[in-house]
Amino acid sequence: MEHKQIKKRIQRMTSGQPVYPALLKEIRDYPKELYYIGDPKLLEEKCVSIVGSRKTNQYGRSTAYSFGKALGQRGITVVSGMAVGIDTCSHEGALQEKGNTAAVLACGLDLCYPPRNRELKGKIESAGIVLSEYPPGTAAQRYYFPQRNRIISGLSPLTVVVQAGNRSGALITAELAADQGRDVGAVPGNIDSEYNLGSNKLLREGAFALTGVQDLLEASGVSVLSxxxxxxxxxxxxxxxxxxxxxxxxxxxxxxxxxxxxxxxxxxxxxxxxxxxxxxxxxxxxxxxxxx
Missing domain, CATH: 1.10.10.10 (Winged helix-like DNA-binding domain superfamily/Winged helix DNA-binding domain)
Incomplete structure (x- = not known):
């Protein structure tokens, strides 16, 4: 019954419709159609993408949460992929402040991946927007995730990597953002920790450092004052x-x-x-x- 109710709520937009996100349409390989549940107007607001590893520690989780919270307070839509770890914390931070958040999935919207985030998905559907280029009934596949990441970066002028290991998919999102001509920032981390190898590497390669909420807000072009x-x-x-x-x-x-x-x-x-x-x-x- 719940599955049928979710399917009824799924809507579809095409790239030729005014509701389609204008910034996403600027990337070379934008999806010609998107399925969504929630409010597409949130994608017309200023967006910031926050990504990072599933495998993380308290430093990464608290940073992602505080970043999502700060952006949520200021009406900026937090875009992420609803994975466990950094993604989840950034979504939850925005929701805590009754802010805007968007989750881009690598499966049909009648499904939930990861399954453990079913409750979070429901909250985002009600207060934000969940979207995917894959039609209902499409199960998550390994190669869908890097493909999905171009949408996460494409929706925002700024992509922030909070914490990423050396093989994290967040590095793919950062690379896609740079290829799309978007800004890329990263949070410095302990050089002896495997959790920070990828994000520190991004800093070495030219991403700008975000040492706190004030840096994030400055990079987002908003005031520190709420x-x-x-x-x-x-x-x-x-x-x-x-x-x-x-x-x-x-x-x-x-x-x-x-x-x-x-x-x-x-x-x-x-x-x-x-x-x-x-x-x-x-x-x-x-x-x-x-x-x-």
């Missing part, structure tokens, strides 16, 4: 400027003045005060960016 924190800490004028920067990214003083309907010199003074508080910073003389 919306409730900003509401509590900022004046009404500061909040207007701050949220404008959060939605548009870096802007010139003229642009800020136009949107805020204030004189340029008044906006400049406001931005200087916020820079002194460490909330924004200036670059190239006239552009202010929400500080991350």
């Amino acid at each position: 919306e409730p924190e900003a509401e509590r800490m900022l004046s009404d004028e500061e909040k207007q400027l701050y949220f404008l920067l959060c939605s548009h990214g870096e802007m010139s003083l003229d642009q800020l003045a136009f949107y805020l309907k204030k004189p340029v010199n008044e906006v400049g003074s406001l931005a200087i005060v916020m820079e002194m508080k460490g909330i924004v910073f200036s670059a190239m003389g006239k552009v202010f960016i929400a500080k991350a």
Whole structure:
């Protein structure tokens, strides 16, 4: 009965439909159709892919959870593959904050792989989105996983490897992300631990280091301040400027003045005060960016 109910909830999108994720369509070998359960609008939001090994330790699990939690607080969709280990922790961190998360599976959506994550799959179906390029009834195959990984990286401008051994599939996802022209970050780990051999290798090969949540948020292009924190800490004028920067990214003083309907010199003074508080910073003389 449960299996039949899940099948009824599965929907299908094709690459020619507006609902299809625009960023995914930019990759060379994007899937022509996707099956999904949940809210596809979450894939229109800013996404960050978090991946790592199934075999992990407490350092990796807690880092993935805190990363998912921080992104979830800020409305960024956490994309992963629902595997045990790092994937599971990143999904759970986002769900803990009632944030957005997307799981890309290597099987039909009426099935669950790994079976032990059936409860997690149900939570993501209800609060996020589960998707696959494989039609219902398709069992997971070993070679489906690396194929699936191009979708995980393709949905996001940034792929983060939290912890990966030397033979981890997360390294395939990182390589695919780089081939797709996307950013790749990795969390440094103990050089004596087998859990970190792959992620440390990525750093040696040019991935940028993520040494904490602040680095992650900066790489994601969002502010360290959550919306409730900003509401509590900022004046009404500061909040207007701050949220404008959060939605548009870096802007010139003229642009800020136009949107805020204030004189340029008044906006400049406001931005200087916020820079002194460490909330924004200036670059190239006239552009202010929400500080991350």
